[in-house]
Amino acid sequence: MTAPHPEELVLDALGPSGPYRTRRRETVTDTTGEPVAELCLVPGLFVTRTLAALRAAAPPSREERLAALTRAARVFREDTVHGLSYDEYERTVARVSGIPLPAVRSAADEIADSARRPLAGSYGALPGGAVFDWGDPRTRTGAAVWTRRGEVLAVGAAGNHPAPHALWLEALALGYRVAVRPSRREPFTPHRLVAALRAAGFGDDHVALLPTDHAGADEVLRGADLSLVYGGDDIVHKYAADPTVLVQGPGRTKVLITEGADWRAHLDTLVDSIAHHGGVKCVNATAVLVEGDPAPVARAVAERLAALPSLPADDEKAVLPVQPVERARALERHLLERARGTTAHLGGDGVVEELSVGGAVLRPAVFEVPHLAGGWHTTELPFPCVWVAPWSRSDGTAPLRESLVVGVLAGDSRRDLELMDALVAEPTIANVHVGDHPTHWMDRGVPHDGYLGEFLMRTKTVIRGCVKGYTSP
Known part of the structure; x- marks a missing residue:
């Protein structure tokens, strides 16, 4: 199936007030050089205001987050999102990125599976002696409580494959608000995923898509509490000494x-x-x-x-x-x-x-x-x-x-x-x-390059008396 003509397909930025269509755009082409879409690029001020809105937003309860993620998996895989059916989406990604179509489908399966059961990965990092929240009965005699290290996670997305987008969904499950700076090589997967998450119940001020130039990319990282970044050796070296940035570099x-x-x-x-x-x-x-x-x-x-x-x-x-x-x-x-x-x-x-x-x-x-x-x-x-x-x-x-x-x-x-x-x-x-296990074998419940939760979370001791009227978040 042929993807829509670029005059029909514009990938808007997705900010705290909804889709944002800019005058400054970049043409996304396929591997033959044919234009496929236009990607809206946002200025630094828009980035700053978006991150401020995400930081000010209160996360939904754990139950609400998990329910919304499950709904997002269905929207991502089944619905028409911003003009693209799922079949059109997967074929567009193959045409633009050059990744074989069966691999695109497998990656979409990974993303949907992560949304349906994010606890398998995100809570895999939970220390054995820790509890989820301070209202747990064990804190009455003193216990370790697992808490976020920050409120906003920035994602400098990869463009070589859609599958890494499965990982940052764990941050949403843990209560982070997330800002994704898509790769201009393959922006369709993060655009579809962020739109699906919003359609499933996450607020516009809980998850955002911020297409930018390189200067804007630095602004996205500076404005967040923590960042997850993909890239080569140059990116690894750039952020090696920054404890707020987790780099996913070459595999070798x-x-x-x-x-x-x-x-x-x-x-x-x-x-x-x-x-x-x-x-x-x-x-x-x-x-x-x-x-x-x-x-x-x-x-x-x-x-x-x-x-x-x-x-x-x-x-x-x-x-x-x-x-x-x-x-x-x-x-x-x-x-x-x-x-x-x-x-x-x-x-x-x-x-x-x-x-x-x-x-x-x-x-x-x-x-x-x-x-x-x-x-x-x-x-x-x-x-x-x-x-x-x-x-x-x-x-x-x-x-x-x-x-x-x-x-x-x-x-x-x-x-x-x-x-x-x-x-x-x-x-x-x-x-x-x-033994007879391919190097690409992965499972949602085991770490890929350590658990993401090891980077996003920390433990702190809480001891308390009885708190009347408390309900867990």
Whole structure:
């Protein structure tokens, strides 16, 4: 289904007094360069006033918040929102972002699931000895009460995939008011989600959408109590010393195969870890470290990945990402420059396949690297690109540090068990998946990169007498 013409589709800012249509706009194009929509950009003063309104608003009760989130899940998935049906929405996201249509659908499922059961994630961070509110009977003899660190959360949204929008819904469940600064690369998901939340019962002064330029983005973060920001290494370094900003940066997810593992029995899982959702997510494996000869692993993975089809992103069978030709060629040049000194098993002659309808598919790449010292294994690109490297026990966990996920295919020897202990203990590894579990495996009740609630909440001691007429918020 063709998305509406850009003259019909204008994405308004969603401020404390409702939709706000500005004169200053940015055209959103698809991967062929065709205009799809106009995104309204708000000035700094509008940002300041919106954040002030959010801070002044009182959060609904816990029961009201959870009920509204459940209603929002239905609106998001079933209703026509600001002129787009759900089918039009998902196809528009695929066309504009280049993310394969099945991956867009899966991400929408994640968002709706988070809205329906936000307690699974948000309350997963609740300390075992804490209570939800000060009116709990346990505070009569003294108890830890779980409380917000602030009132307003700003979200600098990701544009590479819709799924991260599932995370900040937990903040609403905890009583925060939320201001989302959408990515201008893919503003449709946050626009639809914020509109759905408002239609479901959250006030205009409880959740807002603030499209801005880069200067306005800084204003959004400065004006909030806490911020959740997505980006690359530059963003990580910019906010590394700021305790009010939680940065979701590159994943640099890896798989380690020890000599005791039968990796051929898990080849499906290994390939799925690399190519699931088009290889664009931070939980996709971008390096495979092999104890022993890495060549057989590289050859087997390359053979599987070479069979993936090149299709437009909005095709029902699409599995690879699509980008505008110029951007795809730039990524290809960067890849081939970075791959100097390696052995190409796939993608050595390039990864760009231009489509007759416009845009270009980013085909998979597999490179065998001679050693870990060159740092090839830390290179992360937004398509299925994997660096297969030799690893030895003397390397230890050092090459696996700074990884969102480490998948491990190992035997059951004592030294392999000791390796598991070391990987789980390593502070810079966020998740460890042992055995036949793809690196992209997630569940709402377990942390992705720690629980968001660890950042949003704190505990304080409350001891009280009997308070007549009190009802829990």
